[in-house]
Amino acid sequence: MKKIKISLMIVILNYLFFIVLSYLFASKLEPSFIGVWGLLAGFICLIGALPLYKILYFGGRGIAGTQSPQIPADEHLYQKIHKQYEKEERDKSGKNRAYQDILTIAGFMIILIAIFIL
DSSP states (O other), rough: HHHHHHHHHHHHHHHHHHHHHHHHSSSSOOOOHHHHHHHHHHHHHHHSSSSSHHHHHHHHHHHHSSTTSSSSHHHHHHHHHHHHHHHHHHHHHHHHHHHHHHHHHHHHHHHEEEEEOO
C-alpha cells in the first residue's frame, strides 16, 4: 500500500509540474504539451526501474564470453562464487526492489494518463 501511495504522489507531482510548465510557456492549458511530456516522463520512469548494472554485466558477458581462453573452466569454483554472489544480491535486493516497484507503477500510470490526454 505504501508503494502505491508513493507512486500516486509521483504521478500527481509530475502532472502538476507539467500543468505549471504549460501555463508558463503557452499561457493556457495545452493537453498536447502535457500528454507528450507525460509519455516521455513515463518512459523515463520505466527505464529508471530497470536494473542497468545487470543488463551491462550480463550483456558484456555474452559478448566477451564467460571463460577466457587462457583460464580453464573450474565448475566447482564457479558454483561457489555464484552462490556467494546470489547471497549478497538477496541481501541488497530488498531495497532495490522497492524503488523499482514504485517507479514501474508510477511509469505505467503516467503513460496511461498521457495516452488518455492525447
